[in-house]
Every structure is written in structure tokens, then in C-alpha cells.
Amino acid sequence: MSADILTLNAGSSSIKFALYAAGAAPALRAKGQVEGIGVAPRLKARAADGAVLADAPYEAGGGHDTALERIMALIAQAFPGATVAAVGHRVVHGGPDFAAPVRVDAAVLAKLETYAPFAPLHQPHNLAAVRAAMAAFPDAAQVACFDTAFHRGQPWVSDTFALPRRFHAEGVRRYGFHGLSYDFVSRELARRDPERGRGRAIICHLGAGASLCAIEEGRAMGSTMGFTALDGLPMATRCGQIDPGVLLYLMTERGMDANAISDLLYGESGLKGLSGISSDMRALEASDAPEAREAVDYFTHRVRREIGGLAAVLGGLDALVFTAGIGENSATVRAAVCADLGWMGVALDAEANAAGAAVISAADAPVRVYVIATDEERVIAEAAIRFA
Numbered sequence: 187m188s189a190d191i192l193t194l195n196a197g198s199s200s201i202k203f204a205l206y207a208a209g210a211a212p213a214l215r216a217k218g219q220v221e222g223i224g225v226a227p228r229l230k231a232r233a234a235d236g237a238v239l240a241d242a243p244y245e246a247g248g249g250h251d252t253a254l255e256r257i258m259a260l261i262a263q264a265f266p267g268a269t270v271a272a273v274g275h276r277v278v279h280g281g282p283d284f285a286a287p288v289r290v291d292a293a294v295l296a297k298l299e300t301y302a303p304f305a306p307l308h309q310p311h312n313l314a315a316v317r318a319a320m321a322a323f324p325d326a327a328q329v330a331c332f333d334t335a336f337h338r339g340q341p342w343v344s345d346t347f348a349l350p351r352r353f354h355a356e357g358v359r360r361y362g363f364h365g366l367s368y369d370f371v372s373r374e375l376a377r378r379d380p381e382r383g384r385g386r387a388i389i390c391h392l393g394a395g396a397s398l399c400a401i402e403e404g405r406a407m408g409s410t411m412g413f414t415a416l417d418g419l420p421m422a423t424r425c426g427q428i429d430p431g432v433l434l435y436l437m438t439e440r441g442m443d444a445n446a447i448s449d450l451l452y453g454e455s456g457l458k459g460l461s462g463i464s465s466d467m468r469a470l471e472a473s474d475a476p477e478a479r480e481a482v483d484y485f486t487h488r489v490r491r492e493i494g495g496l497a498a499v500l501g502g503l504d505a506l507v508f509t510a511g512i513g514e515n516s517a518t519v520r521a522a523v524c525a526d527l528g529w530m531g532v533a534l535d536a537e538a539n540a541a542g543a544a545v546i547s548a549a550d551a552p553v554r555v556y557v558i559a560t561d562e563e564r565v566i567a568e569a570a571i572r573f574a
């Protein structure tokens with residue numbers, strides 16, 4: 187028998203999971219996901235050493251509950267004797283109140299449900315997984331870990347919109363997201379470089395979803411994401427920053443309703459909309475089409491622009507960090523973002539960047555530039571252990 191921690195990250199059509207052996211530091215046992223839930227579900231999983239534990243479709247039908255049953259069956263078969271002492275859940279929205287992970291009971295669940303209107307595409311799925319895990323593991327602690335929590339201590343000017351004050355009071359705020367990633371990466375930066383880790387840093391989380399976060403002495407000072415995960419940088423299919431006047435135009439002149447606008451802004455915009463080719467950075471980098479080039483140019487232009495804005499918020503910069511799918515893997519994007527930042531002390535070592543080294547800045551550059559692989563599951567597992 188071993189005490190284990192299960193982490194779950196449930197999206198609209200997927201559940202990512204990881205199994206850790208509990209201990210002073212969680213030790214990864216397996217990682218995987220069910221994708222294509224509801225349409226063409228497929229369970230994939232690998233052990234910590236990379237060995238394939240599962241990679242097979244199962245018959246469509248059933249939703250997140252069925253997916254969780256499949257995950258549990260796999261764990262029981264691959265790790266006989268494993269006992270799940272706590273389940274850590276990624277929950278996108280902790281609203282104004284939750285600034286740290288919390289053990290979920292009926293009252294907390296009810297509170298988290300009231301935040302669904304703030305994140306309609308994510309929160310309901312996150313909470314469905316919590317309910318399914320409560321039924322599947324009635325004796326385990328269920329722990330919610332929030333993407334918003336890391337930002338809760340940010341200064342008021344970074345937390346509000348210039349709307350009448352009552353809107354802030356009712357929860358219309360700049361929450362910021364990707365907080366589990368910022369938590370991991372900022373701590374990793376402090377471990378690798380204690381001096382700069384205590385200083386002024388900007389972390390660039392560039393994945394299918396993308397945002398930046400300014401950090402000083404480990405504290406969040408501002409982020410590019412706002413009330414929802416739509417704001418800030420352009421993303422795979424999300425628009426990023428947009429003049430709200432465009433939305434008024436779409437409603438009044440084009441007769442688009444909330445659903446149509448939501449589909450446009452969340453699903454048809456960003457890299458996909460700009461290129462008309464793909465939402466995937468790899469595909470755009472491989473394409474010769476001018477539209478693909480322009481989409482990448484827009485992306486890197488916005489990242490650079492937001493770095494400038496957040497560096498001004500911090501009053502300077504000691505470290506710049508790239509993370510997530512694009513940030514960790516695309517030397518081209520990193521080079522384009524940093525190309526004209528010499529004025530603020532950013533200069534890359536081209537070879538180190540091309541090789542994806544841990545430090546990619548030139549030796550004499552005042553700002554040290556890091557590539558740090560994020561690990562949101564580990565942050566969730568560490569939090570869940572505390573409640574096990």
C-alpha cells in the first residue's frame with residue numbers, strides 16, 4: 187500500500203492527470219490524459235520512466251465520469267496497491283476570495299459554482315471533475331488549486347478596471363490566470379538564481395493560452411490577462427487585447443449576440459483567425475504563407491509590447507523567463523521577442539537560444555533570460571499533499 191496523490195486538470199474535452207507518490211516532495215509515478223471526451227475518447231498514459239501504460243481509444247459515449255473511471259481503472263491495473271489519499275484539482279477560477287488552495291466540501295463547491303459565469307468555458311468542467319472525484323474517492327481529500335490565486339495579492343491598480351467602483355466589488359476584476367505555472371516558475375527561478383528571483387522578473391507563459399506576469403520579490407504585480415482568459419496576448423484561437431468598441435460594433439452593426447461573439451473571440455481568433463491556416467505555432471513556423479508570418483509577427487509584437495509595459499510597472503527588469511509549449515520550444519519566437527529589447531538590457535546568446543539552454547542571455551547582458559519548463563501538476567500535487 188502506498189499513499190498517492192492524483193491530480194486532475196479537466197477541460198471541455200479532456201482530462202489530464204498525474205499520479206504521485208506522496209512524500210516530502212511528490213514523486214511522479216505516471217502522467218496522462220483522456221482526450222476527445224464525448225467524440226472519440228482516447229486514453230494515453232506514461233510511467234515516470236517514459237514507458238507507455240496506455241494509448242488506445244475507447245468507445246464513445248459517457249462524459250467526464252466515464253473518463254475518470256478509465257483513469258482509475260488504469261491506475262488500479264498499473265499500480266496495484268495505490269491508494270489515493272488526496273485529489274488535487276486545477277480549478278480555473280477562485281473568484282475574489284480564494285488566494286490559496288482549499289479543501290473542497292459542499293459549501294466550497296457551492297461557492298465555486300457561483301464563479302462559473304466568470305469562466306463559463308472552464309469552470310463547469312473543472313467542478314464536474316471535482317464532483318466525479320468526490321464520488322470515486324469518498325475518503326480522499328479533494329483540493330482545489332486556482333489559476334487566479336497567485337495574482338490575488340497584486341496591487342489595486344493592476345486588479346481593477348476603470349469602471350464604476352461597484353463592479354470591482356461585485357467581482358469584475360483583473361484576476362489573471364496561469365497562476366499555477368507562475369507559482370512553479372517563479373519558485374524555480376528563485377531556486378536557480380536567488381538574487382534575481384528576489385528581484386524584478388517577467389514570466390512569459392506562451393502556450394495555446396498565453397499570458398505574461400510581472401513579479402517582484404515573488405509577488406505578482408500585474409498580468410496581461412484580465413477578467414477572463416481572453417485578454418492580453420493573442421493565443422491559439424483567442425483574440426487577446428481588443429478595443430471593447432469592436433464588441434459594440436459587432437452587436438449593433440452586425441447583429442451578433444453573446445454566443446456568436448463568444449465563439450468568435452474564444453474560438454476563431456488569435457493565431458487561427460489571423461493566419462487562416464492553423465492555431466498551432468509549429469504549423470505557422472513551418473508555413474511559407476505570408477499570413478502565417480504575419481500571425482507570428484503579431485504574436486511576438488504583442489509579447490514585446492507587453493514586456494515593455496510590465497517592465498515599466500516593475501521599474502526595470504532583472505530576469506525574463508520563457509515557459510510553456512511555445513516559450514520552452516520555439517527559439518524563433520524567443521529571438522523575435524527579444525530582438526529589439528537591447529535598450530532594456532536584454533540580449534540573447536544566439537547559440538544558447540537555438541539549443542534551448544537553461545540560460546539564453548548573453549554573458550554580459552544585464553537582464554538574465556531563462557527557459558524554464560513549467561510543471562503545473564507538481565504545484566497541484568504539492569498543495570494536495572498538505573491536505574492528505
Ligand code: ADP
Binds near residue numbers: 466516
Ligand atoms: P496548453 O495551453 O494546451 O498547455 P502548450 O503549453 O502545450 O499549450 O503549448 C502549445 C503550443 O506550443 C502550440 O502552439 C504548439 O505549436 C507550441 N509548440 C510546441 N512545441 C513547439 C516547437 N517545437 N516549436 C514551436 N512551437 C511549439
